[in-house]
Amino acid sequence: MPQQVANFKAEFFKALAHPIRIQILDCLRNGEKGVNELSEALQIEQANVSQQLAILRARNIVVGRKSGSNVYYSVSDRTIFKLLDVAKNIFNNHLVGVRDMLQQMEAAS
């Protein structure tokens, strides 16, 4: 894999590498939402939400639909959710791994 492609992929993951952005994406699982709606749901300052949305937009992860003075955001590609689900599976596997390890230590003591 050329370095250039690796850069591109890293940029993509960097866009996901922030708690607020993860929460925003999770909020968008069941349909589009306005900025205020996200801000209230997550209890995060509106300007901050808007900044994080700008980052997700820059990577084409979300798109905004303007309606009057509101902007409704949604995920541009539902495969994103599949990615998050696979990530969740990895977490679960690792948590199980840690739990087993703790149990073994317990049993050995």
Add this chain to the structure above:
Amino acid sequence: MPQQVANFKAEFFKALAHPIRIQILDCLRNGEKGVNELSEALQIEQANVSQQLAILRARNIVVGRKSGSNVYYSVSDRTIFKLLDVAKNIFNNHLVGVRDMLQQMEAAS
């Protein structure tokens, strides 16, 4: 999703959010590799490779197997590769989107 879980997920994606680390994981697709081997294959200073491996290790993404004075690294959970493949699909979808957009602009001019 509680904020704590979002933090955890963000930490995970942060571990993937670096070109060198992406390249390392890609190198590990066909089995474990030593640090020198990775360093040469990627043409990256060995200390740097070791630092990036340490980050992947801290997130349980790779594990090292010590053999003599060598350390052979491998991916701890092959689901990681599935994740990278899903990410690749997302890129491809978006690239197609961009290509179509360029074609439309071309056609309209």
Add this chain to the structure above:
DNA sequence: ACTTGACATGCGAATATTCGCAAATTAGAG
């Protein structure tokens, strides 16, 4: 035109990441 509500953007200080270089560790050979 003025105001209000919904978003976006600019700025800047605090914080975190990156990466080359030097030094430390560790295992095996002589």
Add this chain to the structure above:
DNA sequence: CTCTAATTTGCGAATATTCGCATGTCAAGT
């Protein structure tokens, strides 16, 4: 024990990210 090769770690300067605050934009109502 000494030397060497393989790997890790510490350090520090350059660079990037984060986030609150202030300001800017833009549409709709009055």
